[in-house]
Amino acid sequence: MNLEQARFNMIEQQIRPWNVLDAEVLELLAVVKREDFVPLAHKALAFMDMEIPLGQGQVMLAPRVEARMLQDAAVQKHEKVLEIGAGSGYMAALLAHRAQRVISLEINPELAQMARANLQKAGIHNVEVRQFDGAKGVSADGPFDVIMLSGSVAEVPQALLAQLKVGGRLIGIVGDEPTMRVNVVTRTSDAEFKTSTPWDTVAPRLLNFPEPSHFHF
Template identity: 40%
Template sequence: MDYAAARQHMIDSQIKTNKVTDPSVIEALAALPREAFVAEAQRKLAYIDRPVAIGAGRRMTEPMVLARLLQSAHLKGGETVLVVGAGTGYSAAILSRLVKKVVALESAPELADRAKAILAQLGVSNVAVVAGDLGAGRPADGPYDFILVDGAAEIVPDALTAQLADRGRLAVVIKDQGIVGRGTILTKADGVVTPRAVFDADAEVLPGFTRPQRFVF
C-alpha cells in the first residue's frame, strides 16, 4: 500500500474539506506516518475517516476531529502541553511539531510502552510519555498552556482544568451518554473555566470520563 498517497488523500478529502486551514496543523499531519501508530494488521485502515483500534479496548481519534481540535486551540509554538489518553502517541507526535514540550499521559501500560518505542523510532525528542490515571492528569509537570483530551468525555474532571495555566485551553469532544458530541474548547481565565462548542464530532469516551449513573426510584 502507498501510505504517502493515502496520507495525502486524507489531507485532501478529510482535512481541507472540513474547514481545517491552519498550515502548521496540515504540515504536521502530512509529515507523520499515521500507519506507524497502529498494529500492522490495522495499517490499511490508518487513514480512514473513523476511529481505528489500537489495542487495550481503545481507538485512535479520527484525523479530522484531531485536526479541528488542534486548529481551534490557536497554538503559538511555545506552549507546554498535556495529552490525556495518548494511546500509541500519534496526537502527541503531531503536537511535538506545533509546541515546545508535550507530556503524553496514558493509563494502559502496553499503549504507553508502544508510544515510547514509536516516538523514539521517529526521533521525536520533545515528548515525555508517562503512565497514570487519565482523570488525575499530571500535575507534577504543569501548569499547562494547552490540554488535549484525545478522545471523548461525558464529564471533564476538575483535576484537569485545575492544571491549566491562566488563559490556558483544554480541547475535548463532549458527549452526553452516547449521543454524538461536540468538539469543545474550554478556556481558563482568572480561575473561571468557560466552554465553547466548535463543531459536531464523535470519538470514543475515555476510561474514567463517563458520567456516574443515577438511580431512579
C-alpha cells in the first residue's frame, strides 16, 4: 500500500468534505502518522472511513470524526488539555501538536500502555497518559482550557464542566443511538456555560459515565 497516497486520499476524500477546512488541522493529519497508532492486526484499515477495534471493546474513532472534533476544539499553543479515553494515543498526539500540555486518562491498563508506547515512538513528550477512570476528570490538575471526550456519553457530567477555565471548551459526543450530537460547551463565566451542537455522529460509550434512567413515572 502506498501510505502517502492513502493518507492524501483520507484527507481529501473523507475529511475535507466533512467541513474540516482548517489548514493547520489538515496539515497535522498529514504529519502525524495515523498508521503508527493502529494495532498491527488492523494496519491495513488505518486510513479507512471506519472505527478501528483496539480490543477491550474500545475503538479508534473514524478519521473524519477525530478531525472535526480537533477542529472544533480550536486548541492554542499555550493551552492545557484533558482528554478522556486515550485509546491508542492518536487523538492525544494530534492535541499535543497544538497544545502546551495534554493529560490523557485511560481506564483500561492495556490501552494506557499502548498509548504511552505509541506516543513515545512518535517522539511526543508533552502528553502524560494516566491509567485512571476519567468520568470525574482530575480536578487537582485543572482547570483546563480544553476537555476532549474521545467517545460518547449520555450527558456531560457537571464534575467535568467544573474543571474548565472561563473561556475553556469541552467537546464530546452526547446522547443515545441512533442520534448523538457533538456538544461544544464553552464556559463563559464562573456560573454560565454556552452549548452549541454543530453536527451529528455516533460513537461507542466511554466507560463509567452515568447513564440516566429512561423510566418516567
